[in-house]
Each structure stands twice: as structure tokens, then as C-alpha cells.
Amino acid sequence: MPFSVLILGAGSATPTLNRHPSSQLLTYESDHFLIDCGEGTQFRLLDYKVRPGRLKGVFISHLHGDHYFGLIGLLSSLNLGGRTDDLLLFGPQGLDEVLTLQFKYSQTPLQFRIIFTQTNTTTSTLLYEHPCFTVFTIPLSHRIPCAGFLFQEKPHKRxxxxxxxxxxxxxxxxxxxxxxxxxxxxxxxxxxxxxxxxxPAPPPRSYAYCSDTRYDEAIIPIIRGASLLYHEATFQNDLAHQASARFHATASEAATIAKKANVGKLLIGHFSSRYKEVDSFLTEAQAVFLNSHIAEEGTTFNILSVPSTDASLLPDT
Ligand SMILES: [Zn+2]
Ligand SMILES: [Zn+2]
Incomplete structure (x- = not known):
């Protein structure tokens, strides 16, 4: 079963010309879900030839604009495109209210139902059950209520x-x-x-999405052993104090979480616009956790059931 994530945007709040705000497309077999929907996400979907009409649902981590300002545009376009299928929407308290207000004053009657489920941003709880995987929230330490998502594949049969x-x-x-x-x-x-x-059945695969957050070891028991972890890395070590004060993390903190949680592979993103190139993020992360990668926009990462303990990849630090 294909299980993958396509990076649509890996920038942070301030616009830059070469990075877009947060959004990822999670695909399980032929089912598509968006994770966060920063401004312009619908154009990224066009760029990568993903038909937005095939989206089953959208997961929004928190209500900072760089994670959901693309949602109203996307939903409006789905409506214009004649969608009638229900759309699942998961996000923090208030998201449904914001959308309702926007549709009210644009006098847009929707032709499809949005089935909204409020996320629990303080305790990890079961959020959604797909026939092949479950989704749990990952409470994150951010300036406003914020939850990441753990997509956990159900056990396969022998x-x-x-x-x-x-x-x-x-x-x-x-x-x-x-x-x-x-x-x-x-x-x-x-x-x-x-x-x-x-x-024996292949081990179930999992994907943990953690953006935005400052360094917080409380998430480790939730994401432990994940096949693939995306963790924000807004800053580098030189600005560690600023990262913490602004409820963000550095590349080396993201890698420390990956190492302590014994995940298979780490993706980092949500880079601050003050950094013009991202190679130094990778160098910093790999010094702690070698199997770290940049969440390069336009790249599809397959979620593989690799043994989570790639001990050889972990330097002694
Ligand atoms: Zn953000
Ligand atoms: Zn944020």
C-alpha cells in the first residue's frame, strides 16, 4: 500500500520567494489528505498535478496564518468545482467559526458538507479512524493551542x-x-x-507531523519509533534562545527529539525566512541524528516500515 507525504510548503510565516508556507499532502493508497494549508496551497496542488477534488480531509495544526490561510481559498475552489462529497476537517477550536464567518460574508452557500472535528491540543487522543490507519493528536508547545498528528497504520495480516x-x-x-x-x-x-x-506481517508504518513547537520532550512517548517524523526547525543553534522564546525549535533540537524518540527518519522544515539557504540546517541536524533530511518542497517521501533502530545512523553525541 503506498503511504507517502508530498511536501507542498516548508517555509514559516514571513513570505519568501523560494519557500511556501506549511502544507503537506499525505497519501494512503488512493486517499489524499492535506496536513496544514498555508496560503496558496491550492496552487501547489496544481503545480504537482494533484486534483483537489480527490481530497478526503484536511488536518490543521493551529490557527497561525501560515498553517491555514490557504484553506478558505481551497474550500471556495472546491465549491466552484462542483464538489458534493463530504470533506473531513480537523483543527483547533475556532476554525469552524472562522470559516463560517468567511462564507457568511462572501455569501457562499457550500454545496458540500464540511464535517469538522475539533482537535484536542492538550492531551493525545484518537482523532480519526480510517480503515487502514488511525490518527492521534500530538499536543505541541506553541504560543497558541497547537496539535500535530500521528498517522499510525493498523497492523497488517500475515x-x-x-x-x-x-x-x-x-x-x-x-x-x-x-x-x-x-x-x-x-x-x-x-x-x-x-x-x-x-x-509475518510487515511492521505497521507511522508518520508524525510536529509543527509548530518549541523543544518539548513530552511528545517523545507519543511519537516513539515513528517510521518518519516531520519536526519543525525554524532556527539554528545560534538563535536557540530566540527559538524557545518564540515557541519554535532549532534543527539540532528537532534532531534530538528524533534521536530520543528513536524514529526511523527525520524531516525538518518551517525554516525562518532569515536563512537564505537550508544546507546548514541539515548539517546541524545530522550532527545529532544522521538520518535527517530537508523537507524539500516538491519531494515525495515514502513512509517505510524500516526498523526504527538504525543504530548505525546514530552518532555518539
Ligand atoms: Zn508556523
Ligand atoms: Zn505557529
Whole structure:
């Protein structure tokens, strides 16, 4: 099952010509979800040939403009495009009120329903259940209520070994074997064993999105072992004091969280506009956690069920 994230924007609040405000497109098989929707996100979707009409839902971390000012434009365009399917919307208290007011004064009757669920920004709670994954909030330490999102794939079933499967095995037995159940006859004799006919299921994959936040170890138990972590890195170490005072993190703090949470891979973004190039963010992060990467706009990162302990990738610091 394809499970990936496409970076649409990895800048922060002040506009720059070469980075866009926060937004990512999460894809699970053929289902698309937006995570944050900074200004102009709908144009990024056009750039990358993603049909906005196929979006099932939108997750908004918090109500700073660089994370949701693109939402009203996107929703209006969906309406103009004739959408009638429900749209799921997750975000902090007040988001529904803001949208209602904007639609009220633009006299825009929506032809589709927005099903709004308020996020819990103080405790990690189950927010959404998809047939293949669940989403939990990740309370973040920011100036206003803010929650990241943990997309946790549900456990897979075991895999049948094709060569072992003959036509004579009833379908129900195959289903039971995939569920990890041995098959016995009425006399209690083992007919088919899980160990002989199946292979273990691949470990479930997960994606943790954490923007915006200052360094906060409270998130570690929630994101521990995530296959892929996106953590904001607005500043570099030279401005660590400013980062904390402004409820943001540095690249090395993001990497420290990645290391302590033993994640598979780290993406960093939300770079301050004061930094013209981003290579130095990567250098700083990799000094702490080697498997760190820039959340490069336009890049799709596959979420892989790599063993989370890539110990060889962790320098001794
Ligand atoms: Zn921001
Ligand atoms: Zn913010």
C-alpha cells in the first residue's frame, strides 16, 4: 500500500520567494489528505498535478496564518468545482467559526458538507479512524493551542506463502491463517500451521507531523519509533534562545527529539525566512541524528516500515 507525504510548503510565516508556507499532502493508497494549508496551497496542488477534488480531509495544526490561510481559498475552489462529497476537517477550536464567518460574508452557500472535528491540543487522543490507519493528536508547545498528528497504520495480516497454498484449502482456513490462527480438525490434530503457511506481517508504518513547537520532550512517548517524523526547525543553534522564546525549535533540537524518540527518519522544515539557504540546517541536524533530511518542497517521501533502530545512523553525541 503506498503511504507517502508530498511536501507542498516548508517555509514559516514571513513570505519568501523560494519557500511556501506549511502544507503537506499525505497519501494512503488512493486517499489524499492535506496536513496544514498555508496560503496558496491550492496552487501547489496544481503545480504537482494533484486534483483537489480527490481530497478526503484536511488536518490543521493551529490557527497561525501560515498553517491555514490557504484553506478558505481551497474550500471556495472546491465549491466552484462542483464538489458534493463530504470533506473531513480537523483543527483547533475556532476554525469552524472562522470559516463560517468567511462564507457568511462572501455569501457562499457550500454545496458540500464540511464535517469538522475539533482537535484536542492538550492531551493525545484518537482523532480519526480510517480503515487502514488511525490518527492521534500530538499536543505541541506553541504560543497558541497547537496539535500535530500521528498517522499510525493498523497492523497488517500475515502473508500467505503462495507456493504452499493449494486449491484444496478452504477460503475460511486461509483467512484464519492470515489472522494468525492454526487450523485443527475435529479430532484436534493440526491441519495447517501459521508458521508453515504464512510469513509475518510487515511492521505497521507511522508518520508524525510536529509543527509548530518549541523543544518539548513530552511528545517523545507519543511519537516513539515513528517510521518518519516531520519536526519543525525554524532556527539554528545560534538563535536557540530566540527559538524557545518564540515557541519554535532549532534543527539540532528537532534532531534530538528524533534521536530520543528513536524514529526511523527525520524531516525538518518551517525554516525562518532569515536563512537564505537550508544546507546548514541539515548539517546541524545530522550532527545529532544522521538520518535527517530537508523537507524539500516538491519531494515525495515514502513512509517505510524500516526498523526504527538504525543504530548505525546514530552518532555518539
Ligand atoms: Zn508556523
Ligand atoms: Zn505557529
Amino acid at each position: 502473508k500467505l506463502i503462495k507456493e504452499k497454498i493449494t486449491d484444496g484449502i478452504p477460503f475460511d482456513y486461509l483467512r484464519q491463517l492470515k489472522n494468525g490462527e492454526d487450523i485443527y480438525d475435529e479430532g484436534g490434530n493440526l491441519l495447517y500451521s501459521v508458521a508453515e503457511y504464512t510469513l
